[in-house]
Amino acid sequence: xxxxxxxxxxxxxxxxxxxxxxNTLMREGVASVINxxxxxxxxxxxxxxxxxxxxxxxVLSMGPPQAEASLREAxxxxxxxxxxxxDRAFAGADSLATAYTLAAGVAKLGEFGxxxxxxxxxxxxxxxxxxxxxxxxDVPHATYVRKVQSLEDNKIVVERMTEDGYEVIELALPALxxxxxxxxxxxxxxxxxxxxxxKAEIPVWGKEDLDVDEKLCGLAGSxxxxxxxxxxxxxxxxxxxxxxxxxxxxxxxxxxxxxx
Amino acid sequence: MEYFLTExxxxxxxxxxxxxxxxxxxxxxxxxxxxxxxWDLMKVLAESDLFGVWLPEEYGGLxxxxxxxxxxxxxxxxxxxxxxxxxxxxxxxxxxxxxxxxEEQKQKYLPDVASGAKLAAFGLTEANAGSDAxxxxxTAVLDGDHYVLNGTKQWITNGGEAEIYTVIAMxxxxxxxxxxxxxxxxxxxxxxxxxxxEDKMGIRASATRELIFEDCRIPKENLLGREGMGFIxxxxxxxxxxxxxxxxxxxxxxxxxxxxxxxxxxxxxFGQPIASFQAVGHMLAxxxxxxxxxxxxxxxxxxxxxxxxxxxxxxxxxxxxFASDVAxxxxxxxxxxxxxxxxxxxxxxxxMMRDAKITQIYEGTNQIQRNVISLExxxxxxxxx
Numbered sequence: 079x080x081x082x083x084x085x086x087x088x089x090x091x092x093x094x095x096x097x098x099x100x101n102t103l104m105r106e107g108v109a110s111v112i113n114x115x116x117x118x119x120x121x122x123x124x125x126x127x128x129x130x131x132x133x134x135x136x137v138l139s140m141g142p143p144q145a146e147a148s149l150r151e152a153x154x155x156x157x158x159x160x161x162x163x164x165d166r167a168f169a170g171a172d173s174l175a176t177a178y179t180l181a182a183g184v185a186k187l188g189e190f191g192x193x194x195x196x197x198x199x200x201x202x203x204x205x206x207x208x209x210x211x212x213x214x215x216d217v218p219h220a221t222y223v224r225k226v227q228s229l230e231d232n233k234i235v236v237e238r239m240t241e242d243g244y245e246v247i248e249l250a251l252p253a254l255x256x257x258x259x260x261x262x263x264x265x266x267x268x269x270x271x272x273x274x275x276x277k278a279e280i281p282v283w284g285k286e287d288l289d290v291d292e293k294l295c296g297l298a299g300s301x302x303x304x305x306x307x308x309x310x311x312x313x314x315x316x317x318x319x320x321x322x323x324x325x326x327x328x329x330x331x332x333x334x335x336x337x338x
Numbered sequence: 339m340e341y342f343l344t345e346x347x348x349x350x351x352x353x354x355x356x357x358x359x360x361x362x363x364x365x366x367x368x369x370x371x372x373x374x375x376x377w378d379l380m381k382v383l384a385e386s387d388l389f390g391v392w393l394p395e396e397y398g399g400l401x402x403x404x405x406x407x408x409x410x411x412x413x414x415x416x417x418x419x420x421x422x423x424x425x426x427x428x429x430x431x432x433x434x435x436x437x438x439x440x441e442e443q444k445q446k447y448l449p450d451v452a453s454g455a456k457l458a459a460f461g462l463t464e465a466n467a468g469s470d471a472x473x474x475x476x477t478a479v480l481d482g483d484h485y486v487l488n489g490t491k492q493w494i495t496n497g498g499e500a501e502i503y504t505v506i507a508m509x510x511x512x513x514x515x516x517x518x519x520x521x522x523x524x525x526x527x528x529x530x531x532x533x534x535x536e537d538k539m540g541i542r543a544s545a546t547r548e549l550i551f552e553d554c555r556i557p558k559e560n561l562l563g564r565e566g567m568g569f570i571x572x573x574x575x576x577x578x579x580x581x582x583x584x585x586x587x588x589x590x591x592x593x594x595x596x597x598x599x600x601x602x603x604x605x606x607x608f609g610q611p612i613a614s615f616q617a618v619g620h621m622l623a624x625x626x627x628x629x630x631x632x633x634x635x636x637x638x639x640x641x642x643x644x645x646x647x648x649x650x651x652x653x654x655x656x657x658x659x660f661a662s663d664v665a666x667x668x669x670x671x672x673x674x675x676x677x678x679x680x681x682x683x684x685x686x687x688x689x690m691m692r693d694a695k696i697t698q699i700y701e702g703t704n705q706i707q708r709n710v711i712s713l714e715x716x717x718x719x720x721x722x723x
Contacts, residue, residue: 266357269387269400272349 079133079191081123083157084180084211085116087141087148088201112148115196118257121264123194124156126229133191134158138183140168140176146280153275154267161187165284170297173206179295180207181214182288192234193254197222208256219254220247224261339630341637343409350391350406354413357382362417369420369543370689373535375499376421376543383414383425384454392429393436397448403644404578408585408636415589416596419693420543422589424457426582427495427544430701431458433575434504434520438563443522447502459496461505461523461549462572464489469706471506471572472515476551478507483558485509485521487551490533493700497547498532501525504575505549506568518568522560529554540692577654578643580701584636584657587665587697591629594665594672594690598622601676601685618675625668632661652714655707662697662704669694 089108097104112120120137127133137152139145140163149160163183171179184193193215198205205221212219224244225237234253238245239260249255267275285292293299319326343351361382369376383389392407393399400406407429414422432451435443435458450456467473476489487507494503503523510517523530533548562571599622602613612618639657643650669691673680680687698704 266360266382266386267353268385269350269353269391271387272353273346 079130080187080189081126081133081135082184082187082190082193083116083119083123083135083137083152084193084195084207085120085137085139085148085152086113086196086199086201086207087111087139087145088113088199110144110148112151113196113199113201115198115200115257115259117196117264118259118261119194119196120152120155120157121262122226122257123192124265125262126192126226130229136161136187136190138180138187139163140171140179140183142169143282146282149280150275150278151267153278153280154271155265156268156271160278160280162280162282163284163288164282165295167285167292167298168296170300171295172300172302173202173204173210174301175295175297175299177207177210177214178299179288179290180211182290183283184211184215186283186288189252191251192229193217193252195254195256197256197258205256208254212254215252215254217252217254218249219256220249221256223255223257226255226261339634341634346400347402347406347409350388350400350402351409351413353386354388354410355416357386357388358413358417362414362421366418366421366543367683367686367689369418371542371683373537373542375545376418376424377499379421380424380454380457387453389425389428389454390452393432393448393452397436397444398452399448403640404581405637405640405644408581408640411582412585412589412592412633412636415586416593418543419586419590419690419697420541422586423495423541424499424544426579426586427459428454428457428500429582430575430579431460431496431500431502431504433578434460434562434571435502435522437574437578438520438567438571439522440559442559443562447522451502456501457496457499458502458504459494459500459549460575461491461494461497461503463491463493465492469703472518472569474506474508474518476505476507477511478509478519478521480509480558481555484555485558485561487521487523487529487554487556489551491549491551492533493536493546494549495544495546495700497545497549498535499545503530503549504562504571505551506572507551509565509568513566515569516566518572519565520562520568520571521556522562523549523551523554523556527554527556539695540689541696573651576701577651580654580658580707581636581640581643583697583701584632584639584661587658587661587694588629588633588636590690590694590697591625591632591661591665591668594669594687594694595622595625595629597685597687597690598625598672598675601679612675621671621675625671628664629668632664636661652711655702655710658697658701659704659707659711662694665694665697666691
């Protein structure tokens with residue numbers, strides 16, 4: 079069974095800089111890492127493959143050429159192969175255009191049993207690409223998975239976190255799940271894995287290689303337009319109420335009434 | 339400092355450093371307190387292929403040598419030398435097989451050591467045979483197709499946890515140290531049991547136990563080399579592994595300096611960070627200088643061995659002596675810089691000071707090392723005349 083893990087390379091910092099003209103992330107000069115949630119996706123894929131005793135884990139990423147480094151890290155952890163979707167036409171994609179392009183990549187990879195994504199990326203925080211990709215692929219999906227209970231006979235049973243507990247969901251394969259950090263502890267790379275990853279060939283697929291409509295890719299295919307990104311200003315005033323307890327209570331009550 | 343590591347050596351060092359920082363550091367204090375053998379961490383090291391860095395590729399290793407092993411031990415020791423010595427002792431226990439084993443013995447035992455599937459241990463020391471290794475009393479008597487072992491080994495690192503033991507025993511007492519032989523003994527062999535686990539001052543995560551042999555019968559093909567070679571096996575093995583003790587010492591010292599430096603920059607007295615006081619600054623300067631000198635010596639000796647040098651007992655001893663004395667001074671000063679906090683278990687330096695002490699003692703006390711060095715000096719001078 080082919081298990082496909084989608085991963086995103088993200089800046090390794092909480093203080094990301096924004097290009098004031100395009101309102102997109104400025105990646106230059108910021109160290110990049112695999113999106114932390116995607117690490118759990120890679121680990122889970124490897125565990126499923128190990129428990130099945132067969133199969134292949136393919137890591138797939140859409141991004142600039144330097145995203146290859148993240149794919150190599152996934153290979154060093156034990157993924158079998160990696161493919162990078164990279165083209166100028168893919169740049170500036172929102173979650174819809176990203177899912178569209180990833181779906182074309184998955185289609186080209188051929189038959190698969192399971193797609194695993196991290197629950198969200200720590201830079202965009204939308205948590206949309208996973209479910210959106212499932213729709214594009216026309217397969218069932220479960221988000222916020224904290225545990226895979228079983229995988230057999232063309233079905234997978236997972237525990238999906240909700241606000242007040244969890245749901246047990248059975249999905250027919252092929253399917254897509256997005257995973258939480260509760261699901262496992264990602265392994266470290268091995269030396270043999272690192273050496274193999276260093277030598278591995280990572281194909282780069284552009285718009286010519288995929289069955290895609292260019293108008294639906296990248297910025298052109300993104301209905302989400304970022305108008306402005308800014309940190310909301312937080313204004314806080316502190317006023318000390320003076321007087322006796324009774325007077326203070328009276329002033330406080332009248333102030334609270336104004337807000338309510 | 340630029341140590342001209344190859345890309346592969348750099349990779350090994352970085353991976354070991356990552357394991358040290360991400361996996362070992364967070365649990366080091368707990369392992370120390372409980373004195374629990376760190377099986378989880380041994381598994382992490384095994385999965386990362388670090389157990390095989392120094393073994394040839396034909397036995398499942400990565401084809402490195404002493405330098406690769408030293409890089410791993412140093413990085414792990416920065417976080418916890420109890421964990422590092424458990425790793426290193428598997429090397430100590432299997433070097434005799436690599437150096438003196440038959441092709442069959444190597445094929446049988448080394449791949450499991452390289453993968454980390456099995457740990458190894460080395461049994462030389464006895465209650466009455468420490469520095470005087472020639473005084474061992476454990477015996478091995480040939481009886482048909484088997485050797486029968488009797489006696490007790492003491493303070494064996496990885497004792498009880500390891501699967502593969504290389505043990506030195508007397509096959510002919512009348513010949514003194516020339517009557518010793520080396521054997522491979524597998525855990526689970528009838529007549530082979532373990533004594534009490536020692537409650538130690540430092541390296542408390544590591545297991546230190548007695549190996550007890552009571553009419554323990556092992557197949558005669560488990561003899562390493564020939565009868566009478568036991569002492570040579572032991573000495574050649576220790577020559578290979580002493581730089582590892584040096585690396586352990588360098589790692590402990592570096593770990594202590596890191597903590598002391600961070601503390602000195604944060605801790606304010608008289609309105610300023612204590613690092614700005616010359617008294618503290620000069621201590622930090624001496625610590626850093628000594629560590630760098632120790633590291634350079636350890637790496638240089640490791641490279642000398644890996645280059646195929648024949649006789650390196652003196653150099654190997656120098657690396658161990660110098661680095662372990664540095665570790666003791668540096669960790670003591672680290673505690674001093676942290677003052678009262680340094681003396682408390684909430685801070686990691688008191689553990690490092692306890693851990694450092696053993697590096698001056700085991701795998702040959704520093705006094706014995708100095709004997710080795712001075713004897714070699716005299717021998718070499720005599721040869722020149």
